[in-house]
Amino acid sequence: MNKATLYQQLAPEARHEKGLSRLNQLICLLILLASITAILETEPMLRAMAPGLFKVLEAMFVCAFMIEYLLRLYSIGEDPRYRGFRGRLRYMFTFWALVDLIAILPFFLGFMTHNNAFLLRLLRLARMLRLARLGRFSQAWVSLADALKSRSHELLLSAGVAGLLLLFSSCCLYVVEAAAQPEAFGSVPRALWWSIATLTTVGYGDVTPITALGKVFAGLTAVAGIGIIAMPTGILAAAFSDALQKKSSDAEK
Amino acid sequence: MNKATLYQQLAPEARHEKGLSRLNQLICLLILLASITAILETEPMLRAMAPGLFKVLEAMFVCAFMIEYLLRLYSIGEDPRYRGFRGRLRYMFTFWALVDLIAILPFFLGFMTHNNAFLLRLLRLARMLRLARLGRFSQAWVSLADALKSRSHELLLSAGVAGLLLLFSSCCLYVVEAAAQPEAFGSVPRALWWSIATLTTVGYGDVTPITALGKVFAGLTAVAGIGIIAMPTGILAAAFSDALQKKSSDAEK
Amino acid sequence: MNKATLYQQLAPEARHEKGLSRLNQLICLLILLASITAILETEPMLRAMAPGLFKVLEAMFVCAFMIEYLLRLYSIGEDPRYRGFRGRLRYMFTFWALVDLIAILPFFLGFMTHNNAFLLRLLRLARMLRLARLGRFSQAWVSLADALKSRSHELLLSAGVAGLLLLFSSCCLYVVEAAAQPEAFGSVPRALWWSIATLTTVGYGDVTPITALGKVFAGLTAVAGIGIIAMPTGILAAAFSDALQKKSSDAEK
């Protein structure tokens, strides 16, 4: 396989036909498999059942991604912008090339953090970032982001209203409940935990007001929570409805 | 009653008038009664009160459905496609004929799984599948499915966003909470259980973060949950609104 | 005050001006006060603080409502339909006259159920039915009911889908969780309690699956719950949007 064919197989923007090339389809599959492996590896029970398996799999995936990285670096020379040694160096600092590098690095850092449980967990999380590499192959999320951006002003405003309500309700419960439950409502930041759970209607129930006055304020907060959900939903519904009508009126012309 | 009349009574598509025939109305009623009986039979307290009743009822329902099945097989000869022995054999492998068969089979399988509690429960669940037979008599769900299908692209995209958020929030809580609560947050699949309960705003409260950092990430997850609910709602509202306007503009023409 | 003036004061339909007459405003206020009193009376702590007060208040409200009832009966003679003794008898069996009677009866029945706690609570609830009398004075709920009725077909369909999902998810959890938690998931009706709490995203958390398979099905149920909320919301949003546009296009003509 020569350099030009390889370039067309690897770079989605160089391809004339629709859809992904065979090689990129394989890479997408590898990314998904590597992510699922990384998720399952976190479970101690599965690690205990097959101690070596996950290490071998991880090494294989990293190998594959390293080969892919090197092939990309080699074939990118077809692009006039990244020709020669200095061009390749410039390519290595583009956004997607850095994302590709991040997919490989955690493996090598893993040898250094052998004994720190927290750093080890953080590295496992870093492997999940490989999923971001899929963004290179799809532009579908762009249209959704546009719809959200077109109403960003209203959404920000309703977020601001939600934030003030959050602060206000946690202040109220701090004033009336702090004496009865100092552990859960002893300060505004502590009361915020309850406030978020209530205003988003999640309602864990690990912390609930026990005084009569606290229950009255909590009830009002819960009712306000409906508005907090109804506002962004209404704004988004209007945005999607508008985007739909524009598309159909464009089609008529 | 001759074969032609029977066929018109049994096959909804052969009927010229609107609505269901008397015989099919009776069959629908039997299906509903059989389902309710199957639901109530699962309750040990009711089984203890009337040990033999449920067995007798089940036998009666299966008898009725068997007679119906044989009558359908006999009368389907009126349809030129399923004439003769080989036509009937072909009919037996159509979708709805198989569904009808499934409604009868669990009864006979019941004698074989006498002693296995899990298989017995599974068979009871299979009886509930009889409700699917009602689908033969109604086409109402088709319009709803169409409305969903017309916006399947956006709905899939928002499902993808929801999936990534689910994965991301469970990864975050795995990193910060695994040390404090290894049982509930000791791996990403375990943290997913908490993540789903929070992002869908169900909020059981059987598992909640206890570290300060865990609460901060949990709060952000709960707020993101509003968006997870608002997006499909907005998309569906726009779809229904669009379907409504098309219908009224069609009526004007 | 003569009979004709009294009739115009009492019957909203006989009044030419807009709004409620002074007498009816007073009656509405009395109904609200009587309801609040009935609510507060149920609290044992308040009953202990003022043992006689609530009995006196209740007697006063019943007196007032009896006088109102008799005045309505007397003045209704102005309406040609209810003239004379037989006309009044016919009026006594109209819907709103029966509602008025129901507002008085619990007081007299109270003497008979002195010792039965359950019946006493039921009678207290009956007093709350007085609020239904306010329906006579307002027609605002008619427009909301119309909006709901115009989309009743879709709403019923989505209720049917919700019902099937409810049944299906409780069947699934009955099959996989009955062995581990016979008390909470030992039958489909028992599993329904968990199922409703999850699909409506209430999520009490008093009953949660503990097996791995149960958690997988519960997670899918929770995600389906978003659709259960999104569908009626979308249908209603479309209905309200449609009603709004009709009104504004009518105004343009």
Added chain:
Amino acid sequence: MNKATLYQQLAPEARHEKGLSRLNQLICLLILLASITAILETEPMLRAMAPGLFKVLEAMFVCAFMIEYLLRLYSIGEDPRYRGFRGRLRYMFTFWALVDLIAILPFFLGFMTHNNAFLLRLLRLARMLRLARLGRFSQAWVSLADALKSRSHELLLSAGVAGLLLLFSSCCLYVVEAAAQPEAFGSVPRALWWSIATLTTVGYGDVTPITALGKVFAGLTAVAGIGIIAMPTGILAAAFSDALQKKSSDAEK
């Protein structure tokens, strides 16, 4: 800096250019910092770490706000309405001047309530009211309030329906559950706490029905809760959609 320049720097309405002046930007920043300090001060752990810091910071913020207040009072003379001593006195009783005063007062009241924990918490809450001062600098919330006001009739109606459902469901559970759980359902006001948590789909789970009949009514309440959320969301979606279309049709003209 002379009086005229100061006036233009302080009064947003006197400024010809768009956006806030440098001085007002600084004041906004000070308000935000003062609020965050007030929130963090409520946490005993942070107070213990830096006992004097919060008092010094609070004194500094109050100093700054006092200087700002005096400068506003001095420069307002540029406005012909508030010229002279009597004009300034009149200005002191305008809405925003009173809000500014409230931002300073809690500091001086703090010396009097030294020993009462509840009053001290109330004063800390009062400091949070400083955030209201930001309202002077932004008119963004006006458009959102207008959108809500345009559909206030429908929103009030759905709030009324929600209120009646709330009352009705708590009455039902009072009747059927009071005997089994007198502490949680012993009166209608007590049952209201459960009712609000269920109808808003918060679902803390601290109080749940345990009788079979109570669970049936609770299930119906939870299902009704979907409608309670769907109605205001639908109304708001229609309102935002309408506001959007009006704006775009105005732009076309």
